[in-house]
Amino acid sequence: MVFIVMLLCIVSFSPITASAGTQTLYLGGFPAGFTLNTTTVEVIGICEVMTSDGMRSPARESGIRTGDIIDKINGREVNCTKDVNNIIAEEYKKFEVTILRGREAITVDVVPAIDLTTKAKRLGVLVKDSINGIGTVTYIDKTNNKFASLGHPVTDPNGSLVEINGGTVFGCFIYDVKKGVKGTPGELRGAFESSTVLGKAAVNCACGIYGDLAKNYDVSKLIKVEKGSLDSVKIGKACIYSTLEGFEAKKYDISIVKVDKHNKDNRNFVIKIDDERLVDKSGGIVQGMSGSPIVQNGKIIGAVTHVFVIIWIPTMVIKGLISQKYLEKENNFIINSFVGGKLAEAGFSFLN
Secondary structure, three states: OOOOOEEEEEEOOOOOOOOOOOOEEEEOOOEEEEEEEEEEEEEEEEOOEEEOOEEEOHHHHHOOOOOOEEEEEOOEEOOOHHHHHHHHOOOOOOEEEEEEEOOEEEEEEEOOEEOOOOOOEEOOEEEEEEEEEEEEEEEEEOOOOEEEEOOOOOEOOOOOEOOEEEEEEEEEEEEEEEOOEOOEOOEEEEEEEEEEEEEEEEEEEOOEEEEEEOOOOOOOOOOEEEEOOHHHOOOEEEEEEEOOOEOOOEEEEEEEEEEOOOOOOOOOEEEEEOOHHHHHHHOOOOEOOOOOEEEEOOEEEEEEEEEEEEOOOOOOEEOOEEOHHHHOOOOOOOOOOOOOOOEEEEOOOOOO
């Protein structure tokens, strides 16, 4: 989620947990800290192991690199770091390790080192099986005790959706905003509040992170809002709820300047940031604001998602907005006068 000259944000409303009978939701806009358990084990570092014969790194010796995914050991699937430890502890002197590097599967033989201190077998790798980050909650469906957040999928470096095996969503305190300027993306900076748990993550899909609300989560201070529909989205004034400081969301004025109900990529409308408070504070939409809900005529209609880099500025402008000619040309959504994230792309989808 970055911008150089302007922002393109996918905005999506995807009530995966809001049933047909659920017409009232609790508005989000507040930050959350995500700890998601993945089903893969990624190598994040190569290290040495102290042995009786000196320092060794079995992983380096076999050609394993940082960024590799440990997929299988001796033909058995590896889904977490515990799997690695358990298999390596078995009575084999050599292990056949299958790694994923980009889109290629590579199998290497690894002879573990015996740690001089613990006497345990080690591969000489630092690995992780979870993802951490900050995003924004879109809404809470108290009727079904569900929540929606983030607005876009969590993906790997290849752009593929990351399969998750649960996770925890915590409260989050925003203590600073790195303002976006030309050539540099902005971001929210926050700290997890481990004492506050929103709920458990269950699904990572094209429209965000959805999960089960914690039983004791207090919604008494949240705003109740009606669930909107794509047909209710109109060109004109609207607002976005997001948090740039602390815990509580604030309302910021926007305009919807284009609606495309039939877009297959859920990029169904374009919004423009009108509120100078938001532009002055952050430069517009920044990383961490993904999931911020959009409200029009008292109904929630969308959520901020992706931001793209656009570096070409056209000269043809209509009434301060972009020309339809450019708007439809190769998906180049561009703007002349709105530097600093004041124009954003948006989308809308329902998941059943």
